[in-house]
Amino acid sequence: MTNTVELLAKDLNGHGGVFCPSAKADMALWNSHPKVYLDVAKSGEAKCPYCGTTFKLAAGEHVGNHH
Structure with missing residues (x-):
């Protein structure tokens, strides 16, 4: 079974990723x-x-230091 998980930028680690x-x-x-x-x-x-x-x-949602 596959699914899609929507993430907020704050859910990512400091390198912009997640672990599964x-x-x-x-x-x-x-x-x-x-x-x-x-x-x-x-x-x-x-x-x-x-x-x-x-x-x-x-x-x-955006990742990084965008001003």
Whole structure:
């Protein structure tokens, strides 16, 4: 089962990414696939190669120091 998780910029770590499995995707961390880093900031979304969950920035969200 694949799903899409919309993220706010504040949900990303300092490098602009997230880890999967993620509690934001309603996943149990103890019995899921190996932990993988996903770079969301690069294109605004990233797909987990293990479970297919897509993590994407919500509309209007921006990453970085834009003034």
